Amino acid sequence: MASAAPKPISVAQPKRRTVSASMLPPTWRRDLRDPYDYVEEVGRKIGFDEIPSIVPTPPAGRGLTRAQVIRRAVTHALADAGFVQVLQLPFASADELDRLGLPSDDPRRATVRLANPLAETSPYLRTTLLPGLFVAVQRNTSRGNDDLALFEAGAVFRAGSGAAAPMPGVEQRPSDAELAAIEAAIPPQPWHLAAVLTGDWKPAGWTGPAEPASWRQALAFADVAAGAAGVEVRREADDHAPFHPGRCAKLVVRDAEGADVLFGHAGELHPLVCRAFGLPARTAAAEVSLDVLIAVAPGGGTIGQLSPHPVAKEDVALVVDETVSAGELQAALVAGAGELLESIRLFDIYRGSQIADGSKSLAYALRFRAPDRTLKDAEIAAARDAAVAEAVRQFGAVQRA
DSSP states (O other): OOOOOOEEEEEOOTTSOOEEEEEOOOTTOTTOOSHHHHHHHHHHHHOGGGSOOOOOOOOOOOOOOHHHHHHHHHHHHHHHTTOEEOOOOSEEOHHHHHHTTOOTTOGGGOOEEOSSOSOTTSOEEOSOSHHHHHHHHHHHHTTTOOOEEEEEEEEOOOOOOOOOOOOOOSSSOOOHHHHHHHHHHSOOOOEEEEEEEESEEEOOBTTBSOEEOOHHHHHHHHHHHHHHTTOOOEEEEOOOTTEEEEEEEEEEEEOTTSOEEEEEEEEEEOHHHHHHHTOOTTOEEEEEEHHHHHHHOOOSSOOOOOOOSOOEEEEEEEEEETTSOHHHHHHHHHHHHOTTEEEEEEEEEEOSTTSOTTEEEEEEEEEEOOSSSOOOHHHHHHHHHHHHHHHHHHHOOEEOO
């Protein structure tokens, strides 16, 4: 069989001159057909490390994304506050959702089943982080570690449309419609943040008796997470599984347009849930949405103006119906006070003989300050009266003397 004619080949070697050579392959090397075969043969003979490579210059790194920066800030702030981060497997079972006491129409029951689960007892992807944390708490308490403040940040999975993803060919780039169909077939995977607290939050010592972990620390968990992103949380009473109906708070934040957005829930777990998962009595927990926090977090790089002028302090005590929450009344005061209001804080709740049955007295500390001047008494009184007037308009509040 006639062999191919010799082909001159130029081989560039580092720190050497260019060499032209002719190669005549032997008759038994029928694999040497194309120019690429000759190049590979030369590289194999002289060493691929001797052939210089010229690759495109990679673009400069742009650092972490905004979402990554906020997630790191949140987890670092929680660790600084005394919580311990854990990582749990993202698998769940239908029995866990039943033990959580979720109603049949709860969105957390819209699960994604794995085609090849590691264990048939947990064939679904998790829709909430709490069962995994319950397992970590149970494992620790069984070994005598009772004082726990564990948290986890991770993705949860919700069932999507159920449509099968198309399988485009490899001969060309998928069309925009095919890419959109592939994206739509992927189940939603929002990021959540959850915590579980048991035992003592602070141990007994010379400073005083031990402080047990309770729903207060669960609410503080959400405040610390939101504060790390520069977001303020408003709390409202709610009834949400798996929490105790009378000891559960709905956590609400505001977006850039001022609309309320559900952030999550926190409080004390229901006694039936504690018994079902083998948790200590009165275990507290919280679960919030990291995606919501990232979406509503203000942009960085700006510092608010600091006023050198003195602050004006005003306290108001309002009597409202028992059904009115402190957060709702505070929002009314903020709306009425206007731009001069710098801060507001609830400092007293009174129920007693001086208040009619079915009512309560809520006392707030209001702080007014202007950025460019010292406020006059008339301006302070007008802002305070406007705040009270808004509370009267919305809830029929009565100001106490």
